Amino acid sequence: MKNILCLAFLLICFSISAQNSVGTSLSNVDSIFSPKLTGELYKPDTISSRGEQFFNGQWVESSVLLSTGEKINGVKIKYNGFLDEVIWQNTSNFKQFQLDKSYISEFWLKNQMDSTIHFKRLNITDSTSRNPSGIFVEVAAEGTFSLYIQHKVSHLVDELVAYKYFVIYEKTPLYYIKLPSSLYFRLSELNRKTFLNVFPEQKKTLSKMIRVNRLNLKTEKGLIRAIDLMNQNGLIN
Amino acid sequence: MRKLVLKTPFILFLQLVALTCFTMQARSAVQEAVYLQTDRMTYIAGESVYYKMYVLDAATKKRSDLSKMGYIELRAPKSDPTLKIRVKVDAGIASGCFVLPDTLSSGLFQVVAFTSFMRNQGEQSFYQSNLVIVDRFDKKMDFKNIKSGKKDTSSCHQADSLPWIVTDKKVYAPREKVVVSLGKTHCKANVSVSVYELSGDTSTEKSVVETLNGWSVNQLLKGYLPESRSKILRGRVIDAKTRKNIQTATVLLSCPDIVPNLQYATTNANGLFQMSLGAYYDGKELFFTLKDVPEGTSWKIEMDDNFNLSEKWEPELVSEKHLTDTFLLKSQDIVSINKSYKTEVDAIEDSLITKEPICPQLFRCPVKSIYTSDFIPLNDFREIAVEILPTVSISKHDETYKARLVSFLGNEYADKEPAIFLDGVYVDDINKIMGLGSDKILKIDVIETERTFGDLVFYGVISIITKSNEILKTKPTSSSLRIKNDLTNSSKSFVAINPNTIKDMHTPFFRQLLYWNPNLELKGSDQTNLEFYTSDNIGNYTLKVVGISEDGTPVNYSSCIQVITPENVLVK
Numbered sequence: 001m002k003n004i005l006c007l008a009f010l011l012i013c014f015s016i017s018a019q020n021s022v023g024t025s026l027s028n029v030d031s032i033f034s035p036k037l038t039g040e041l042y043k044p045d046t047i048s049s050r051g052e053q054f055f056n057g058q059w060v061e062s063s064v065l066l067s068t069g070e071k072i073n074g075v076k077i078k079y080n081g082f083l084d085e086v087i088w089q090n091t092s093n094f095k096q097f098q099l100d101k102s103y104i105s106e107f108w109l110k111n112q113m114d115s116t117i118h119f120k121r122l123n124i125t126d127s128t129s130r131n132p133s134g135i136f137v138e139v140a141a142e143g144t145f146s147l148y149i150q151h152k153v154s155h156l157v158d159e160l161v162a163y164k165y166f167v168i169y170e171k172t173p174l175y176y177i178k179l180p181s182s183l184y185f186r187l188s189e190l191n192r193k194t195f196l197n198v199f200p201e202q203k204k205t206l207s208k209m210i211r212v213n214r215l216n217l218k219t220e221k222g223l224i225r226a227i228d229l230m231n232q233n234g235l236i237n
Numbered sequence: 238m239r240k241l242v243l244k245t246p247f248i249l250f251l252q253l254v255a256l257t258c259f260t261m262q263a264r265s266a267v268q269e270a271v272y273l274q275t276d277r278m279t280y281i282a283g284e285s286v287y288y289k290m291y292v293l294d295a296a297t298k299k300r301s302d303l304s305k306m307g308y309i310e311l312r313a314p315k316s317d318p319t320l321k322i323r324v325k326v327d328a329g330i331a332s333g334c335f336v337l338p339d340t341l342s343s344g345l346f347q348v349v350a351f352t353s354f355m356r357n358q359g360e361q362s363f364y365q366s367n368l369v370i371v372d373r374f375d376k377k378m379d380f381k382n383i384k385s386g387k388k389d390t391s392s393c394h395q396a397d398s399l400p401w402i403v404t405d406k407k408v409y410a411p412r413e414k415v416v417v418s419l420g421k422t423h424c425k426a427n428v429s430v431s432v433y434e435l436s437g438d439t440s441t442e443k444s445v446v447e448t449l450n451g452w453s454v455n456q457l458l459k460g461y462l463p464e465s466r467s468k469i470l471r472g473r474v475i476d477a478k479t480r481k482n483i484q485t486a487t488v489l490l491s492c493p494d495i496v497p498n499l500q501y502a503t504t505n506a507n508g509l510f511q512m513s514l515g516a517y518y519d520g521k522e523l524f525f526t527l528k529d530v531p532e533g534t535s536w537k538i539e540m541d542d543n544f545n546l547s548e549k550w551e552p553e554l555v556s557e558k559h560l561t562d563t564f565l566l567k568s569q570d571i572v573s574i575n576k577s578y579k580t581e582v583d584a585i586e587d588s589l590i591t592k593e594p595i596c597p598q599l600f601r602c603p604v605k606s607i608y609t610s611d612f613i614p615l616n617d618f619r620e621i622a623v624e625i626l627p628t629v630s631i632s633k634h635d636e637t638y639k640a641r642l643v644s645f646l647g648n649e650y651a652d653k654e655p656a657i658f659l660d661g662v663y664v665d666d667i668n669k670i671m672g673l674g675s676d677k678i679l680k681i682d683v684i685e686t687e688r689t690f691g692d693l694v695f696y697g698v699i700s701i702i703t704k705s706n707e708i709l710k711t712k713p714t715s716s717s718l719r720i721k722n723d724l725t726n727s728s729k730s731f732v733a734i735n736p737n738t739i740k741d742m743h744t745p746f747f748r749q750l751l752y753w754n755p756n757l758e759l760k761g762s763d764q765t766n767l768e769f770y771t772s773d774n775i776g777n778y779t780l781k782v783v784g785i786s787e788d789g790t791p792v793n794y795s796s797c798i799q800v801i802t803p804e805n806v807l808v809k
Contacts, residue, residue: 033466033513036499036691038600040684068595092692100601132603 035070039097042087051169053082055151056109059089063116064099065106077107079119081153082169084135101133122148122176124184137176140224143231146178147224175223192217195226209233268295268357269304269463271364272448273350274783276431276731276753279369279565281572282341286368287731289429289755290324290331291445291785292352298449298789300329300427304352306464306725307331308543311368312347312550319346321544322726323468326352330427332755333728343371344380347550353543354463360547364448367552371565373572378565381554402780402796410803411773412736412746419757419765419782419794426759426792428784432752432769435777435797436564445783445791460509467515470540473508474527477535477715482508487528487693488538492521492722493708494661497599497682497700499690501528517594518722522709524662525718528693538718571747571774578745586729599658599690599698604682609675616674618701621681628685629699631667640667642685642697655697656688660708669711670701679704736770748772759784759792771800 045053059076064086066072076089077099086099086107101121108116118139125132137148156168175187177198185198192210195217196203209215209229216222269292276287288309294301304326311320319341324331351363371378401420409415415432462469474483488510490500498517502510514523525538575581607625615621619638622629628643642655657664664670682700689695713719731753736746752769759765771778777799784792 032462032511033469035595036501036597038598038602038688038690040602041687041689067601069592070595088689090689090692093694095689095694097689103601 034072035066035068037064037072037075037088037097037099038103039088039099042085042096042098044096045167047167048164049167049169051153051171053080053153053169054087055079055081055153056111060110062110063108064104067103067105077109079107079109079136079151081151081171082155084131084150084152086136101131101136104136107136120148122184124176140220141227141231143227144180144234145227145230147227148176148178149220150174150176173220175220177227187223190218190220190223195223206230269293269301269352269355270295270362270449271307271350271352271355272445272785273309273348273364273366274429274431274445274755275348275366275368276750277433278367279436279568280337280371281568282337282343282370282372283339283576284572285334285336287334287431287750287753287755288332290326290350292326292329292331293449293785293789295358298785298791299787300785302328303463303465304354305466306468307350307352309335309726310349310544310546311337312349312546313344314347314552314554315549317549318544318546321723323543323723324726325728330756331728332429333726334731335726337370339373341370341372342380343375343378344369345382345552345554346370347552349546352464353461353469356461363546369565371569373569376566376569378562401794402782404780404796404798406798408799408801409771411771411775411800413771413800414768415751415771415798416768417766417780419759419767421764422759422761422786422792423790424787425761426784426786426790428757428759428782428792429755430752430757430767430780430782431750431754432778432780432798434564434749434774435779445785445793449791462511467513468518468543470512470514470543472510472512472525472538472540474504474510475508475537475539477537482506483536484508486510486530486536488512489526489528489663490523491658491662492518492523493706494596495702496596497658497661497663497698498597499599499663499693500597501691501693514722515595516592516725517596519594520724521722523720523722524708524713525720526663526665526714527716528665530665530716536716538716540718540720568749571749574745574747580744580746585732586727599656599700600684600688602684604684604700607681607683609678609681612675614675618671618673618678621675621678626681626683628683631671638667638671640699642683642699653696655699656695658698658700659711660701660703660706662708664708664711665714665717673701673703673707677703677705677707733769736772746772747774749774751778757782757784759786761786771798775800775802 056078059078061074062077063071063073064075064077076091078087078089080087083098085101086104088097088099089095090097104121106118106120108118110116119136120139121134122137123134125134135150137150139146140149141147150173152172152174153169154172156170158165158167160166175190177185177187179185179198187194187198196206199206206226210217210226213225213229215226215229217226272291272293274289274291280286290307290309292301292304292307293299294303307324307326309320309322309324310318312318319338320335322335324333346368348366348368349363351360355362369382403418403420405416472488474486474488475481476483482504484504484506486504486508488502488504490502490512491498500512502512504510525540527536527538530536609615609621609625612625615624619631622631622640630641632639632641640654640657641652654667657667657670659670678701680702682698684698687694687696688698731750733752734746739746751771752767754767757765757767777797779795779797781795782792786792
């Protein structure tokens with residue numbers, strides 16, 4: 001009996017190892033010929049600051065979908081909400097590069113819980129944007145109606161503390177609701193009134209939905225839930 | 238304890254058996270095999286050869302989705318290949334046609350078909366079959382043929398007792414419609430159907446069953462990667478003097494375009510590098526350059542030929558021809574008639590929705606573009622830099638020029654040279670562009686910042702686009718290489734003509750190939766019907782259905798029809 005068990009164990013082990021070796025050689029094809037990221041050297045600010053320019057403080061392994069439709073996995077990136085740019089740390093030379101914005105369509109940041117946060121580049125022209133290639137937004141909900149969050153970081157007035165100037169950065173998220181007609185509405189503040197103003201013809205239905213589901217539209221969570229419910233209920237604007 | 242000692246060799250033996258079995262199984266799981274089906278086995282030089290290529294998993298015999306490129310070569314005995322064709326494989330299938338050169342002399346030719354990944358199994362695993370090609374004007378035809386004891390697989394036979402291919406009649410008059418019904422298969426199958434005039438003799442064609450049964454699992458020998466995306470080009474960097482392999486050398490590839498483009502690879506311990514050439518590179522001039530070659534060295538790039546076969550074909554030819562001369566003479570006459578009356582039908586290109594090829598652009602950011610036409614004429618690039626490129630500084634040391642750009646942070650010039658691109662191609666030496674003045678340069682793009690392209694870092698970029706592709710006139714250095722990439726053979730279809738639609742009824746309509754459909758999907762449960770027309774060519778025709786079913790079972794059926802004169806039809 002022991003022999004049989006021992007043999008079975010060996011068979012399983014070798015089978016796995018043999019299959020793995022083949023799998024590895026085939027996955028090599030993709031890694032060897034994966035497209036190359038392009039960008040310019042990024043020099044981090046050395047000025048003392050309060051608050052963060054980055055959405056994610058740590059370099060996280062991420063996937064990037066390029067505008068050519070190709071995907072690159074396992075790259076270490078950070079999203080800079082102040083510049084609205086993606087910064088890549090090249091692990092071969094440890095230099096940081098600001099990736100060419102128009103080359104990036106989407107990216108997925110892996111967070112500590114092993115889940116991913118999906119970002120997308122929207123071709124929206126923002127008067128405050130430094131780059132004409134659109135804006136990066138987090139995909140909060142997608143369907144007939146979509147909700148995107150731009151994790152914008154703003155530079156507030158410099159603060160003088162103990163004879164030293166501090167740059168103050170503050171998170172100032174913006175919310176974009178995409179209608180079935182592909183029109184975008186931007187919400188700079190979250191409340192029931194601004195939300196209902198986006199859908200003037202559906203005010204009654206939406207008010208009822210908010211009341212029945214006890215949605216708090218002053219919170220991001222409440223807004224996402226509202227858009228999800230609108231998609232589930234098949235609401236058409 | 239004694240028991241354990243006794244058992245140890247047994248366990249070790251089992252271990253060894255298990256390891257061998259599973260390694261073999263795993264390797265065979267990703268091995269490929271190719272079968273090539275041609276519309277006929279005998280051709281007149283100048284005719285089209287219609288083909289269908291199957292790329293199959295050697296172990297399961299099912300269609301392989303691994304390789305996306307296939308290679309077909311045509312070669313005469315003891316000669317270099319006459320034709321080299323690269324085909325695009327989709328889900329294990331490629332079909333199309335190629336035209337035999339008019340200049341081919343009569344003789345026996347070999348068709349070799351393979352994928353790059355099959356090179357791991359050795360060239361003996363490549364598909365090989367023979368074709369007879371006859372020069373249209375060669376009436377002597379004193380060429381030698383190969384001795385074959387096998388009977389032509391295309392002769393009339395039915396695999397089952399019940400006919401699988403059913404035609405509405407067995408005997409037809411010229412220009413008459415033929416209705417064919419193909420039987421059921423146990424599962425879905427993709428087959429090719431050809432109807433051609435029987436040569437009436439033996440041939441050396443390998444049937445699909447014979448080919449599939451002949452495959453064996455071989456050991457993987459070399460590190461050839463499957464071309465699962467596109468063509469993979471392999472090369473080597475060596476020292477031209479010592480012939481030693483150079484490792485960790487960076488090979489850059491770009492081709493003439495209106496945007497700077499780049500691809501790179503680093504050599505391994507054996508000096509080998511590989512690059513994936515997508516559709517963007519099809520038919521283009523490829524410029525290979527070595528980056529940062531140490532001074533005083535003679536590094537050189539050598540490329541592998543994807544079509545390379547290590548040995549020339551040396552069949553045992555005998556004087557006797559197996560094909561009757563009368564058949565070949567008739568074939569020559571038919572081709573001549575069709576040429577005289579211009580009734581040859583060219584294959585039509587399949588209208589496929591193809592994606593726009595991806596250009597590996599060096600940068601995708603806004604750049605400062607300067608058009609020389611906006612300024613007064615300037616004699617050379619040095620003058621251009623001084624007058625209209627404020628961030629570019631050109632200096633001269635010992636008769637060689639060097640370029641510098643304003644650095645990222647301020648007005649100082651960076652201590653390293655920027656990357657220079659001429660007509661989209663990376664050039665390793667700024668001196669190659671120094672002679673270019675406003676009369677030749679159309680546009681200059683300058684990026685002052687330090688740039689990355691994958692793991693490569695460039696200290697700024699100067700890209701020059703000329704009015705008449707000056708890059709093609711530059712002389713490559715010893716560490717550079719320029720080659721022309723081949724084109725993928727386009728997918729073309731056979732045009733079946735309804736003779737009743739020919740306006741002038743007196744126009745001759747002679748065909749030896751009546752029908753060719755490389756991609757007929759058999760549903761399995763239902764019968765499949767097809768129809769075609771006979772021509773004015775009287776003779777016996779073979780109707781052949783060859784393919785592979787979904788579960789990897791070969792499909793191989795054939796049947797015969799006869800075309801006789803209308804008078805004889807009435808008598809019959």
